[in-house]
Amino acid sequence: MTWVADNLGLIWEQLREHLYLAILPVILGLLISVPLGYVATRYSWLANPLVAFGGVLYSLPSIALFIVLPAILGTKVLSTVNIVVALTIYTVSLLIRNVIDGLRSVPVEVRQSAVAVGYGSMHRLMAIDLPIAVPVIFAGLRVVTVANISMVSVGAVIGIGGLGELFTQGFQKDFLTPVVVGVVLSLLLALVADLLLVVLQRLLTPWARVIAAPPVEVA
């Protein structure tokens, strides 16, 4: 415990780096997958190849991507950009399927009604299609957020990894405490992020609560 007290500053620093490295890719990935998914629903022949390609990208080991990316991007091997780009690739490769499924879950009648009352395609996407797709998109968002948080640590192998650096440190010094602290904080971070997403989803879909409420008994 004294180790924790002595190193609070360092732990805090790494926790912040960890959070940044895990969450920024989720946001970037969402910003990329929504337009991409929208295009794929308009040109539906694109959907299957996109999802399949995403599956292949997701199967690439993270450590491999962290190392190969600099050669492609021209960044330094020890740059945080590689981690962010790698995790963004994972986020998009997983989210694209949820965005497409979510947008496809919009009932035809709803879409036609929106067109009939004069919604343009952009306005309809923002005001009708995306809100309806929120539950499906959020299901994917929760998976990638938790996966990203656990994957950031692997970056410690190449020297950038937020809490993952506690793992390599503990290992090098043959000292258990930092490893346990790192694992626990990483799990907690994932738990909190997941809870926040659940809350955010509820806020974004107030109508879901009305539907979920038990039906009023009719006498």
Next chain:
Amino acid sequence: MWEYLSDSFNWAGPEGIWARILEHIWYTFAALGISAAIALPVGLRIGHTRRWTFLAINLGNAARALPSLGLLMLAVLLTDQIGFLPVLIALVALGIPPILASTYAGLSGVDPATIDAARGMGMTGREILTKVEIPIAMPLIVSGLRAATLQIVSTATIAALVSLGGLGRYVVDGLKLRDFPQMFTGALLVALLAILLDVMFAVVGRAVVSAGLKD
């Protein structure tokens, strides 16, 4: 990188590329085998009896949050040794949850009416499990094994950090020597191996899924 790969000296011998690939495959399948030997029976039992279901559901979710690197270091420090055993423990810990969760999910997805019909035909519990539930759950069971394999094959790379072999050697040694071509070689080979295993599972999946389930 091509220079490194095209030099035949780098391919042969006990520390050559072929040997590293075989080591990597050996770690992967050893861990996968043990994970499956533990997770499949447990998942089948939970799915068949519908008891302890919260365990199967929550374990699958929680496991995604486990940092693999931390788990490996934890296993090394707790077993107080370096080598195959802690790596195996860490890899098995990563392999069990996806197999368990999707085996359970596969079985719980079987229509209760189908099971009733099987029971009505006079099938015993064991027959229902082997002739009805498992065949119907097969696509999900295979996808659980596939997810576990990908997780294990990629984590086996960091086994080199605790002085084991496998393709991770190139990554770890390359990093120490600032020999980036060597790192790329390792990374690329792991990625290729992962894709290869993924394709293999897709083929196996097709072969073991009952014809009645294909559309």
